[in-house]
Amino acid sequence: MSSKYNYPEILTWLEQKAKQDYGEKFQFLEQDIANITKLIAYFLNDEETTNQLGIDLTKGILLSGPVGCGKTTLMTLMKYVAPKENKFYLKTCRDISFEFIKEGYEIIHRYSRGSYSQSEYKNYCFDDLGVESNLKYYGNECNVMAEIILSRYDLFISRKVKTHITTNLSASEIETMYGNRVRSRFRAMLNLIAFDKTTQDKR
Template sequence: MQTEIKTHYNYSEVIVWLEKKGVELYGDHFKILETDYPIIYKLIAYFLKDEQTCFQYGINLKKGILLSGPVGCGKTSLMTIMKHLTKTEHKFSVKPCRDISFEFIQDGYEVIHKYSEDLRLKGGQPAALKYCFDDLGVEQNLKYFGNECNVMAEILLSRYDIFTTKKIQTHITTNLSASEIETHYGNRVRSRLRELCNLIAYDRHATDKRK
């Protein structure tokens, strides 16, 4: 386990702050385990935009984060907490993919537009919204007026276009492996994700913290 990081940030203090924020959000049972530190350090480095440490880890600050790991290892809670660590201009909304699939049933193809092209005014200029799509893979292909659509595949392809043209980042959490992502969404999406996100992965035997 790597514990020594050459940086001007005090990562131990940041972890204490993150744990306090986790208790505030999720209750007294929340705890950051030392076994998770290698993952936590990478996320801290990224969201603090610690260039020196990100270079050591091979993390590209221009890309988003794809946080992969087994069920219950803490991906969603970590990304939610990191949202409070990052600077205002890098804030993002955590959106469950399952909720997006339900929105598609109700609103149809406008949902794809909503998450891939949605704009808001910022300083008088339109700015694409930043998202963390949570639990990629739990949603299913859905039909809208008889037409089947892989909603998240379409959204991710569009988010890639936004990334290449406007440098807007996308974050993702998933239980899927790279090969499972290809099976669910196709080789094109898997290829785009390599360019869109830094992969940070838990060991597949990581503890289920919900038990």
């Protein structure tokens, strides 16, 4: 893989950063290197490498895999790699759901439209999609994350704003929880980087 970047060197450097953040026992596992390299190439805006890996730099990232495979940790580590234009804010879907209970529909606008007083729209990583549940605000049930994702798809189309997501869900589980519209938007706005599940979803 030819590139202006030295990926073995970057991986070593990033692993050292991770040891500082998460303790000396932290290490990248050999079977995860391919996916970590994809993430690094994406957040470095390395067009040559991402083209070879089939990753579209105009889209966001959908990082999927089983519980405990390190999705959140890896996305957090990307703050060391990403240049200013690729910076993003990481927010757990569970926290967004709790905010919705307290503040209502304004939360959907906060994570989609952004603030009207600002011209910039934020790139977000919504962490652990699927752990939140449909919540009620004054008796009205709302699938909060589905509404936010649909709104952010519109931002992706109109303003090229990126959304990243981590999840334990399979594609069919995403469709069950959030509907076919959300699954179809995912295909359009996200690059899938998937860690192997011990048990493959055959549905």
